[in-house]
Amino acid sequence: MPNQPHNKQQIPGRLTEILGGAVFVFLVSYVLTVPGRAAWSTVDAWVGELGVILSLVLVCAVSGALFSRLTGVRTDSLLTGGFLVYLAWWGYLEVDAGPFDSPVHILLGVFFLIGFGLGATGGERLGSGSGRQSSSSG
Numbered sequence: 001m002p003n004q005p006h007n008k009q010q011i012p013g014r015l016t017e018i019l020g021g022a023v024f025v026f027l028v029s030y031v032l033t034v035p036g037r038a039a040w041s042t043v044d045a046w047v048g049e050l051g052v053i054l055s056l057v058l059v060c061a062v063s064g065a066l067f068s069r070l071t072g073v074r075t076d077s078l079l080t081g082g083f084l085v086y087l088a089w090w091g092y093l094e095v096d097a098g099p100f101d102s103p104v105h106i107l108l109g110v111f112f113l114i115g116f117g118l119g120a121t122g123g124e125r126l127g128s129g130s131g132r133q134s135s136s137s138g
Contacts, residue, residue: 017073021081024073028063029085029112032056053111060115061122068123075120082113 032040044052064078086109093105 014077017077018081018084020071020073021067021078022085023081024063024067025078025082025112025116026085026089028060028116029089029109032059032112033108053108056108057111057115057118060112061119064116064119065123065126066119068120069127073120075117075124078120079113079117082116086113 040052040056043055047055064075067073068075068078090106090109094100
């Protein structure tokens with residue numbers, strides 16, 4: 001078992017990371033979709049629907065990268081927490097406002113998670129880039 005030092009993280013620490021990721025994904029997603037709706041309709045008039053989606057993914061990616069770099073929360077914990085948040089959110093929407101004929105709310109959540117995941121992965125790689133070089137050279 002000496003090849004598994006990364007598996008020694010305690011369960012409470014992992015749960016804390018997942019909870020932190022969930023709170024972060026919820027807050028960013030809420031700000032982007034609820035109060036930000038008016039701003040995105042303005043962007044939609046300039047660049048169209050595809051431009052809005054790509055812009056939202058970019059904002060999520062930058063947010064995910066910053067969150068990962070500043071907190072040290074790993075990508076898998078961020079995405080696990082985010083997925084749990086979206087499951088709860090989708091369930092709430094289906095009960096409160098559904099049933100929906102279109103899966104747009106599900107697709108939007110998937111696009112957001114892709115952005116968060118790409119950004120957090122990039123943030124992790126930037127943060128460990130110098131560490132990788134020193135550990136592989138010695």
